[in-house]
Amino acid sequence: MVLAQPAQAQSILRDAETESLLHDMTAPLVTAAGLSPSDVRVVLVNDDSINAFVAGGQIVYVHSGTLQAAKTANEVQGVIAHELGHITGGHVTLAGRGYQEATGITILSMVLGLAAMAAGAGEAGAGLLAAGQQAAVGKYLSFSRQQEASTDAAGVKYLNGAGISGKGYLNFFKTMQQLEYRYGITRKVEYMLSHPVSSERIAAISESLQASPAWNKPLNQDWEERFKRVQAKLDGYLLPPAQALQKYPESNQTIYAHYARAYAYHRGGFPEKADAEADALVQAKPTDPYFLEIKGQILLEAGKPTEALAPLRAATEGSRTNPLIATTFGHALIATEDKANYDEAKKVLRIAVARDDQNPFAWQQLGTVYDRMGDPARAALATAERASMMGDARTAAISAGYAMGGIPQNTPDWIRAQDISMTSQHALEDGKKKRR
Ligand SMILES: [Zn+2]
Numbered sequence: 001m002v003l004a005q006p007a008q009a010q011s012i013l014r015d016a017e018t019e020s021l022l023h024d025m026t027a028p029l030v031t032a033a034g035l036s037p038s039d040v041r042v043v044l045v046n047d048d049s050i051n052a053f054v055a056g057g058q059i060v061y062v063h064s065g066t067l068q069a070a071k072t073a074n075e076v077q078g079v080i081a082h083e084l085g086h087i088t089g090g091h092v093t094l095a096g097r098g099y100q101e102a103t104g105i106t107i108l109s110m111v112l113g114l115a116a117m118a119a120g121a122g123e124a125g126a127g128l129l130a131a132g133q134q135a136a137v138g139k140y141l142s143f144s145r146q147q148e149a150s151t152d153a154a155g156v157k158y159l160n161g162a163g164i165s166g167k168g169y170l171n172f173f174k175t176m177q178q179l180e181y182r183y184g185i186t187r188k189v190e191y192m193l194s195h196p197v198s199s200e201r202i203a204a205i206s207e208s209l210q211a212s213p214a215w216n217k218p219l220n221q222d223w224e225e226r227f228k229r230v231q232a233k234l235d236g237y238l239l240p241p242a243q244a245l246q247k248y249p250e251s252n253q254t255i256y257a258h259y260a261r262a263y264a265y266h267r268g269g270f271p272e273k274a275d276a277e278a279d280a281l282v283q284a285k286p287t288d289p290y291f292l293e294i295k296g297q298i299l300l301e302a303g304k305p306t307e308a309l310a311p312l313r314a315a316t317e318g319s320r321t322n323p324l325i326a327t328t329f330g331h332a333l334i335a336t337e338d339k340a341n342y343d344e345a346k347k348v349l350r351i352a353v354a355r356d357d358q359n360p361f362a363w364q365q366l367g368t369v370y371d372r373m374g375d376p377a378r379a380a381l382a383t384a385e386r387a388s389m390m391g392d393a394r395t396a397a398i399s400a401g402y403a404m405g406g407i408p409q410n411t412p413d414w415i416r417a418q419d420i421s422m423t424s425q426h427a428l429e430d431g432k433k434k435r436r
Contacts, residue, residue, distance in 0.1 A: 085151035313329060358389075396424035
């Protein structure tokens with residue numbers, strides 16, 4: 001689990017297990033919505049308030065607080081089905097040149113800037129907005145009553161179409177409404193700001209949800225089980241360690257409690273206790289790639305990279321080279337400072353960057369291994385890739401230019417360096433024009 005921090009108030013949380021679960025439980029809804037599961041991305045925002053939103057493109061943003069507060073995976077599916085309705089309804093189109101030109105993390109950081117503003121965080125997001133984007137922010141902030149009604153109906157359609165019970169959808173809405181009655185709209189329930197839930201809305205969707213054959217279908221046990229693990233993991237990783245340990249005391253010997261405590265002890269600075277919790281997990285499920293991942297991560301971050309190799313290698317293989325896990329493995333291989341490990345590091349990191357276009361840390365690690373192996377041109381190419389992903393056109397242009405000088409012409413890496421060089425030169429020139 002890593003935080004991808006684009007230096008704004010909010011950050012994106014990347015975790016192989018959570019992303020895999022969100023993908024799997026969202027795919028049937030995406031298909032029912034007439035979209036392609038490979039195009040739609042669910043992005044986890046590190047924020048303990050309850051919210052979900054779309055902000056252009058086919059990306060659904062879900063606050064970690066939503067996952068932590070939901071009672072079931074089925075509730076989260078309801079929330080996502082609704083957000084998909086905003087995408088298919090075309091309710092958010094962030095027009096404006098700057099937005100369209102931005103890619104990858106840049107989009108994410110801009111969008112998160114918008115989110116921070118919407119949340120009343122004020123200044124935090126303001127600096128990110130170019131003048132041309134102001135109009136779009138209003139669009140993001142509130143949908144019309146009519147749009148919400150049609151989106152509610154779309155959510156119902158997608159749940160029913162996917163054969164997934166709408167109980168969670170209804171339940172989540174009811175919970176939101178109760179929270180509003182009890183506390184008024186607070187920061188914790190931003191969802192109510194973006195989607196004010198009323199009794200009329202609940203009544204409007206109830207009938208068609210209950211009429212579906214899916215209504216009484218039992219919950220999918222695979223998703224629900226994986227969801228409980230993810231909830232425990234998020235609690236352990238995100239709650240203040242003392243609070244997490246209170247919620248999951250030592251007397252609780254379930255898998256979930258071990259999982260939460262492994263992270264809580266790790267973050268609280270108790271590496272031995274964290275290691276013992278990870279051992280309990282691996283003992284319970286010796287081939288579970290995510291248990292092996294946390295085992296290796298704890299060892300790596302405790303300064304024992306060599307010991308981390310076996311669990312991380314097994315986690316990488318067991319996850320069929322999930323790019324996030326492979327990146328941690330590559331990092332551990334490099335951290336051993338043993339030349340014999342560099343080839344394997346290069347191999348797994350190359351797979352990681354090819355499969356994941358949102359991971360600047362993987363490019364940083366790949367650059368490091370090229371550098372250590374005496375290939376400064378490809379190290380520069382990695383720097384250019386990373387800078388380009390982060391929206392740093394200047395560094396991207398300089399590094400790509402350097403890379404082109406050291407890589408044989410017209411080979412794939414050289415062509416890639418040329419692409420980055422040209423794209424970032426254009427971005428720099430555009431930036432100059434705008435400032436005039
Ligand atoms: Zn909505």
